[in-house]
Amino acid sequence: MFNRVQNDKSPEELMKLASQFLTELESPFVGRHEEALVITLALLTGEHVVLIGEPGTAKSAMARRSADLLDVKFFKYLLTKFTEPSELFGPLDIRALRQGSYRRITTGKLPEAEIAFLDEIFNANSAVLNSILSIMQERVLYDGYTEIKVPLWTLVGASNRVPEEPELEALYDRFLFRQNVKPLDEEAWESLIDAAWKLEMGNVERPPKVMGMEDLRMLNSLLFKVDLTPIKGKLLRLFMIMNEKELHISDRRKGKIMKAVAAHALLNRRLQATESDLVVLKYTVPRDVDDFDKVNTILIEELKTKERILRELEEIAANVRASERSVAQLEAFDPRLLDIYKNLKVAKGKIQSLVQDVEDEEIRRKAEEVNELIENLTQEIMIKLNM
Known part of the structure; x- marks a missing residue:
């Protein structure tokens, strides 16, 4: 689908860049590892991703950051049923039209973007959606009698709903990656407001370029190895x-x-x-x-792989530590203590399910460590609840 290019970086160097890209992409966002992961996977494969969830969950900011980390042209737009093609693809060139030539002025518009973010993508009218579909599928904009080849690598779509209309099925199917973006749990709120305040103060600089499009194309070629x-x-x-x-x-x-x-x-x-x-x-x-x-x-x-089990155990441990901070700030008999207590019981059951029939010593040690964290916090909650 994409032109193959030569690059003097080794496969190991390219894979390291991909890993660094993911780390940098998620770094300013609290609790958004999976969203960063699906965007990174979409970029590596040259496919598209749709993020489904309510507004205010960092969808647009993460898409823009991905473009900044690659230092590529970025376009974003909020779509409605009244969105005109010219808003996305550029206005008609009146001077050219007077001379009998039909073309658009695409400067700063979707046809020149390498990464694009289209918010509420399923709200657009059929004329706009048909053009978007051809861009996603063929990397071509059919405009009148003109075919415009576009450099789009990945489109990040966003919506607060999964489309049910039959006419949207073809468009929805073009998103290989789909992620249900949920609001953060209460345990992450403290970290969230700290990060948000830092952002409001203007302490988040434009991220440095991690890799370029040439590196991304080489990684795309490396997929088939x-x-x-x-x-x-x-x-x-x-x-x-x-x-x-x-x-x-x-x-x-x-x-x-x-x-x-x-x-x-x-x-x-x-x-x-x-x-x-x-x-x-x-x-x-x-x-x-x-x-x-x-x-x-x-x-x-x-899938009970060692890597997945260890990762899930670490996620449980991180949640328990976040709960520890919450418990420390709550007064005795606060009803939220009971909610945390119930969540700890669920976490303990999940650990038991994860390590069942697993003989790996490292996994066993990690499970014991997390269970000890849970037990200590459970005892603290019981004291505060006088149980």
């Missing part, structure tokens, strides 16, 4: 399980998912895929909002 053989059997099993659970995956999407798996391997600095890379199904299979939890449940049950 990733050995996917080790995961094919497991992937096919997951496809069958999801089909049984009425999670339909089109044939075209099944093929595209292989690119996502390879991209996840590169992000983890590997040229061979492992089961841990199949986590990308969480972002590529769901269609409806309810599907995200369904797919995640299947993956938790089916």
